Amino acid sequence: EVQLxxxxxxxxxxxxxxxxxxxxxxxxxxxxxIGWVRQMPGKGLEWMGLIFPGDSDTRVSPSFEGQVTMSxxxxxxxxxxxWSSLKASDTAIYFCARRxxxxxxxxxxGQGTLVTVSS
Amino acid sequence: QSExxxxxxxxxxxxxxxxxxxxxxxxxxGAGYDVHWYQQFPxxxxxxxxxxxxNRPSGVPDRFSGSKSGTSxxxxxxxxxxxxxxxxxxxxxxxxxxxxxxxGTKLTVL
Numbered sequence: 001e002v003q004l005x006x007x008x009x010x011x012x013x014x015x016x017x018x019x020x021x022x023x024x025x026x027x028x029x030x031x032x033x034i035g036w037v038r039q040m041p042g043k044g045l046e047w048m049g050l051i052f053p054g055d056s057d058t059r060v061s062p063s064f065e066g067q068v069t070m071s072x073x074x075x076x077x078x079x080x081x082x083w084s085s086l087k088a089s090d091t092a093i094y095f096c097a098r099r100x101x102x103x104x105x106x107x108x109x110g111q112g113t114l115v116t117v118s119s
Numbered sequence: 120q121s122e123x124x125x126x127x128x129x130x131x132x133x134x135x136x137x138x139x140x141x142x143x144x145x146x147x148x149g150a151g152y153d154v155h156w157y158q159q160f161p162x163x164x165x166x167x168x169x170x171x172x173x174n175r176p177s178g179v180p181d182r183f184s185g186s187k188s189g190t191s192x193x194x195x196x197x198x199x200x201x202x203x204x205x206x207x208x209x210x211x212x213x214x215x216x217x218x219x220x221x222x223g224t225k226l227t228v229l
Contacts, residue, residue, distance in 0.1 A: 035218070037165075044121070044223035045157075045165065045208050061217050095164055103171045104212050105155035109164035 002026040004096055004110035011116045012086050019082040020113045022096030029077040030054040033099040035106055036070060036081050040092045050099065051079060086117045122147060123209055123221035130227040136197040139224045141209035142190065147219055149190035152212040156185055156194045159206045159223075168207070169194060196226075204228045 007021040022034065036048040049060040051070040058070050069082040079096055094113050097106035124142040131137040141154060148154055154172050157165035167176050169185035172192065184195045192211075196203055209221040 037220075044206075045159075045210075045220040047210075047218040047220055050218070059217055062215075097164075100170065103153055103155065104218065105153070105167060105170045105210060106157075106165075107167050107170070107176070109166070112164055 002098065002108040004098060004108055006094075006096060006110040006113045009114045009116075011118070013119055014086060014088055014117055016086050016117075017082070017084050018086055018115065019080050020094060020115065022079045022081075022110050024077045024079070024098065027098075030074060032101060034072070034079040035097045035099055036068075036079075037095040037097060037106075038064075038092045039095065039112075045095075048081075048094075053077075053079065086115075088117050088119075090115060091117050121220060121222040122213060122216060123211060123219050125207075125209060125221040125224045127222065128225045128227065130229055131196075131199045132229045133199055133201060135199045136195060137199060137226065139194045139196075139207050139209075139226070141192045141194070141211075141221050143192075143211060143219075144190055146215060147190075147211050147213040148187065148192060150214055154185065154187050154192035155210045156183075157208045157210065159208065161206075165208065199228055201228050 003025045005023045030053045033050045035050045038046045048064045051058045053072045071080045096110040098108040100107040156169040158168045159165040172187040207224045
């Protein structure tokens with residue numbers, strides 16, 4: 001069974017750094033792109049970017065270029081999303097999701113990580 | 120404002136058929152990219168409902184169906200049930216922007 005398990009809720013102050021994680025199991029991690037999706041409070045889904053664990057190739061949405069960094073550690077089947085300096089507007093739930101091999105959809109999702117940024 | 124336009128809300132009575140539209144452009148849906156649909160209940164992750172325009176993953180009831188034509192796509196839900204009350208999102212790709220989600224449609228079962 002494919003599973004994506006994300007790290008827990010984070011409460012941070014503006015200007016702080018943060019890295020959240022997404023650990024995959026149940027399939028060959030290197031074979032599928034992992035996507036990150038933001039959902040701000042009461043709002044819709046926004047695609048942030050994709051990373052291919054096989055070679056760390058990344059695709060970033062123009063809306064998030066320069067705002068976040070994606071990375072992976074293949075040795076522990078884990079993808080990361082990182083901020084160097086958080087803003088209050090980064091408050092959101094962040095989902096990781098596995099992209100299907102056959103289509104450009106997300107066929108499995110993590111449970112989401114709530115990030116709250118407040119002074 | 121998303122490049123994929125969905126009605127913000129829709130409602131229907133139990134047993135009715137509702138259709139959720141997803142309107143794009145010649146740089147995304149109209150360029151031949153597939154459309155996928157997700158269902159999301161409050162507080163939980165989205166779930167894939169329809170992939171590649173018309174296909175249902177295993178376990179999704181056949182009351183849910185998808186279609187695509189030109190620069191638009193649609194999700195139809197027949198025999199509406201109370202448990203279908205959720206948010207629905209379309210997703211596609213864009214030649215310039217990468218992946219796209221629609222703004223989402225909140226479906227209310229009356």
